[in-house]
Amino acid sequence: MKAIVMTSTGGPEVLVLQEVPAPQAGRGDVVIRAEAIPVLFPETKLRSGEFPLGVEPPLVFGFQAAGVVTEVGTDADPALIGRRVAIATMGLGSYAEFVSAPADSVTLIPDGLSSVDAAAVLMSGSVALPLLETAALTGTETVLIEAAATGIGSYLTQLTKEYGAARVIATAGGPAKAEQARKLGADDVIDHNDPEWPARLRETLSGATLDVVFDSIGGSTALDLLDTMTPLRGRMLSYGWLSGAPAQLTATDLITRGLTLTGCAGPDWLSRVADARTATLHRAATGTLNPLIEAVLPLDQAARAHQLIEDRAPLGKYILQPTHDS
Numbered sequence: 001m002k003a004i005v006m007t008s009t010g011g012p013e014v015l016v017l018q019e020v021p022a023p024q025a026g027r028g029d030v031v032i033r034a035e036a037i038p039v040l041f042p043e044t045k046l047r048s049g050e051f052p053l054g055v056e057p058p059l060v061f062g063f064q065a066a067g068v069v070t071e072v073g074t075d076a077d078p079a080l081i082g083r084r085v086a087i088a089t090m091g092l093g094s095y096a097e098f099v100s101a102p103a104d105s106v107t108l109i110p111d112g113l114s115s116v117d118a119a120a121v122l123m124s125g126s127v128a129l130p131l132l133e134t135a136a137l138t139g140t141e142t143v144l145i146e147a148a149a150t151g152i153g154s155y156l157t158q159l160t161k162e163y164g165a166a167r168v169i170a171t172a173g174g175p176a177k178a179e180q181a182r183k184l185g186a187d188d189v190i191d192h193n194d195p196e197w198p199a200r201l202r203e204t205l206s207g208a209t210l211d212v213v214f215d216s217i218g219g220s221t222a223l224d225l226l227d228t229m230t231p232l233r234g235r236m237l238s239y240g241w242l243s244g245a246p247a248q249l250t251a252t253d254l255i256t257r258g259l260t261l262t263g264c265a266g267p268d269w270l271s272r273v274a275d276a277r278t279a280t281l282h283r284a285a286t287g288t289l290n291p292l293i294e295a296v297l298p299l300d301q302a303a304r305a306h307q308l309i310e311d312r313a314p315l316g317k318y319i320l321q322p323t324h325d326s
Contacts, residue, residue: 001019001021001098002018002096002299002300003093003299004095004299005017005018005057007057007058008057009047009048009053009057012310014047016303023096023098023099025071025073025076027073027075028103029072029100029103030069030102030103030106031069031072032067032069032070032098033070033324034067034097034098035065035066035067035322036116037066037095037099037119037321038123039302039317039318039320040064043306044309047061050244055091055092060092060094060095061093061095062089062093063094064089064119064122065094065099065119066086066122068082068085076103080106084108085109086109086281088102088105088274089101089105090102096299096322097299108278108281110281110282110285116293116321117284118291119317120292120293120316121155121292122277124151124155124317126274127239127264128152128159130264130269130276131152131239131264133163137165138164140166140211141165142165142166142167142169142208142212143160143165144170144213144214145168145171146213146215146240147171147192147217147242148168148170148181148189149172149173149177149184150314153214154181154315167187167188168187169188171189171191172189172192173191173193173312178191180315192217197221209228209231212235213229215237215238216239218240218241218242218246222238223249226254226257227257229257229259234258234259235259235260236262237262291316292316293319296320297318305318
């Protein structure tokens with residue numbers, strides 16, 4: 001079968017289309033005929049070596065895919081054969097015509113939802129839902145969503161008012177993404193490409209304070225935001241490191257202001273994300289969550305998709321689609 005092999009760590013050019021053996025379903029596994037493979041932002045960090053991969057290349061790359069179950073291993077439900085599903089691998093193997101994954105990672109794709117849309121919404125939507133549940137909005141809060149036009153932020157922006165936000169302030173990088181954030185539901189948008197954007201935030205608040213911050217940028221700006229937050233009930237949910245580092249603040253910074261920070265990471269958090277996959281696909285199928293797709297590309301365009309993501313070009317997901325013509 002054809003697959004994208006990561007030949008070494010490095011730039012997008014290390015992702016090369018090659019012929020490799022098709023996977024077989026091991027115990028507790030399924031194999032799918034892949035129809036749609038999302039290209040995920042964290043994958044670019046793993047490919048570059050910025051994040052540790054844990055396995056030495058060469059290897060078939062990729063974390064998620066959607067398609068039709070063609071084989072099940074022992075201890076997996078044979079009724080899955082022929083079903084359309086989304087799957088999550090253990091970190092390898094999804095950029096391929098056929099993909100093996102644990103059966104307990106399978107999420108059935110509802111009728112009326114395409115495999116492409118399921119692949120596009122699965123990861124980011126499944127993180128957004130538990131973030132909103134953790135925020136416990138009551139209907140009165142002013143909320144800040146960082147990087148609100150793309151990825152997880154774009155799904156938070158779609159849903160936050162439904163979950164109880166009174167006002168949504170967003171950050172986005174540049175005019176096109178600012179427009180996207182407004183279309184998705186933001187009331188105010190600040191360009192976080194401006195290094196002084198926390199000062200712009202204070203101007204936008206005009207004396208009001210933030211009750212909830214969805215922090216995907218991290219780094220030093222997290223500390224800058226604390227004095228814009230509501231004392232005693234302000235809460236920051238930290239789930240991303242777009243700056244390259246987690247939020248740079250201390251317990252003292254929080255305690256002296258009466259604020260809380262929840263780190264949305266680790267095994268228990270990932271379990272909640274996995275539990276949200278069914279609800280995410282159901283929302284996409286019923287139209288209460290809009291899958292955001294930049295383009296559908298042939299499988300052999302994986303390197304190009306990685307380059308475009310690193311250029312911060314897309315407003316939605318790039319989806320790789322095998323041709324299955326051989």
